[in-house]
Amino acid sequence: MAVSLQSHEVSDLCLGKPALYWLPVAATVGDALKALKQSPHETELGVWNCNHSWLDHKKPTNEGQQLKDCSCLGKVCMVDIICFLSRDESLYDPASALSAPVSSLFLPRIPSRVRHVDPGSSLLQALDFILEGAQNLIVPIENHKRLSFKKLGQKIASAGTASSTSHGGKEFCWINQEDVVRFLLGFIGVFSPLPSMTIEDLGIVNREVLMVEYDKPASSALQMIQLASNTQTAVAVVEQDPLQGPKLIGEISPSTLMYCDETVALALATLSAGDFMAYVDCGGPPESLVDLVRRRINQKMGPMGEGEQDQNPGNPIPGSDKPLTETDSLSTDSWEESSDEEFSVQSPSGPLRNSNKWSRSCSFNKFGYASRGRRVAPLTCKPWSSLVAVMVQALAHRVNYVWVTDEDSNLVGMVTFLDILDVFWNHLQSLD
Structure with a gap:
């Protein structure tokens, strides 16, 4: 059975996988934002560096050379944005932030999270690469058969955003x-008796975790x-007990933030950890937290933008039936009314397009959060x-970690x- 497992190749794991949507390294942060918002099935995009023109795929002059000249530099997701x-x-x-190159989203001094692998590589080689950090x-x-997305076709490709178009025919x-x-x-039987052993006995409980206090x-x-996004984990939100230590209250999870929109950046900049956790959880923020973010952003920005406040009186805040009042200085431009041209490099995407100040440019989309039925409590075990x-618990909830x-x-x-x-790798090595 162990020999059968070792005979598998990386290509065996590719069955049913959709073609990877990607961005050229010349793309901007705004381009990445547009592609993610208009790609309902994609949460991450590869960023590629190709020496040839990234749009010239119809008549490749040398397929082998094109593949050699193309490489994936990394990946970006909504968390990065x-x-x-x-x-x-x-x-x-x-506006300047959204016009920055997409490479600005890569963490400095952090190795790339992606690695090119030949489809004929063994499963054990793939396991090696992952354990090395990929x-x-x-x-x-x-x-x-390429996976295509609604509204993502030629109008996005022509704008220089994201594409599943092949590299040199691949x-x-x-x-x-x-x-x-x-x-x-x-193949769980291959690893017996490990599956029935406790995580404590196996010594795989990481005691050094990322955490922030609730307030x-x-x-x-x-x-x-x-x-946490880089390591595919999360940040624990805790209350400190002087006698028993940190008590787990909740988490700030990149897997949740992937399904939020860019306006969550305002909440991250203004709320407490506990309030931010509630803001991004369960389908949308409470109106009280939306109002709190609005007030604190206006305070943070000071008087800037307030002089333009009366230009659009009475228009509703997107996602709310409440009209703007005299103290509101949020944008009255609805996200849904944004046109495709507003996503160009010269005119940054979405609700940020007409202003260089958040206090005049943010719309709150209360229905764009955790669309996959995100659980309320963090996933835990003993x-x-x-x-x-x-292992089964994490797979069932589509996360890469479980709190202990x-x-x-x-x-x-x-x-x-x-x-x-x-653990699995060490066990397989012991069988050789």
């Missing part, structure tokens, strides 16, 4: 940690959120939970897919 836009310099000048393995696919997909764990679950500013966790139970708590909800640590894969 939200964190980028929540910085002070972006808050005061979002989150996504870029694999070429052939004879694949299309690519990517394999992630979840794909490998899910595949290995079908601290969410902005104080900005770097932790970026790191130190005595079995490895297979934690004791019987009193005190935070003990975290178990990740990377920990589980490391």
Whole structure:
């Protein structure tokens, strides 16, 4: 059985995978935002560097050379954009932020999270790459029916945004940690007796986790959120007990932020960690938190933009039936009314298009949050939970980690897919 597992190739994990949508390295942050908002099935986009013209795919002069000249530099998602836009310099000048190159979203001094892999590579080689730090393995696919998205066709490609168009006649997909764990679950008997052992006995409970106190500013966790996105984990929201330590209240999860829109950057910049957690959870923020963000953004921006306040009196805030009052200075331009031309490089996307100040440019979309039925409570297990139970629990909820708590909800640590894969890898090595 172990020999059968080792004989599998990376291509076996590509079955049913859609072609990878991608952005050229010359794209802007606004281009990435547009592509993600108009691609309902895509939460991440690859960023590619190609020496040839990225739009010239109809008549490739040398397919081998084109493939050689093309490489995926990394990936971007809505979490990267939200964190980028929540910085002070972006808050005061979002138009410039959205015109910045998409590479600005990459974390400095952090290795790329993607790696090109030959489809004939063994499953064990793929496991090696993931344990070395690759989150996504870029694999070429052939004879694949391309996945197309509503409203994403030629009008997006012609604007220089995102495309699933092939590189030199080739299309690519990517394999992630979840794909490998899910595949290995079908061979769980190979790893006996590990699946029935507890995570504590296996020594895979990470005690050093990212956490922020409930009443601290969410902005104080900005770097932790970026790191959590980079490591495919989350930031614990806790209350400190002087006797028992941190008690897990909730989490700020990049897997949730991926389904939010860019206006969440305003909440990240102004709310406490506990309020921010409530803002992005369960289908949309309460009206009270929307009002709180509005007031604090106006305070943060000071008097700037207030002189234009009366130009659009009485227009409703998008996502709300409430008309603007004399104290409101949010944009009256609805996201739904945005035209395709407003997504160009010269005119940044969406509700940020007509202003260089958030206080005159933000619309609150209360229905764009956690659209996949995000759970209210963070996913937890106990130190005595079995490895297979934690593995199945994480796969069922489509997350790469499970928090570990004791019987009193005190935070003990975290178990990740990377920990589980490391256990499996060591077991397979011991069989050689």
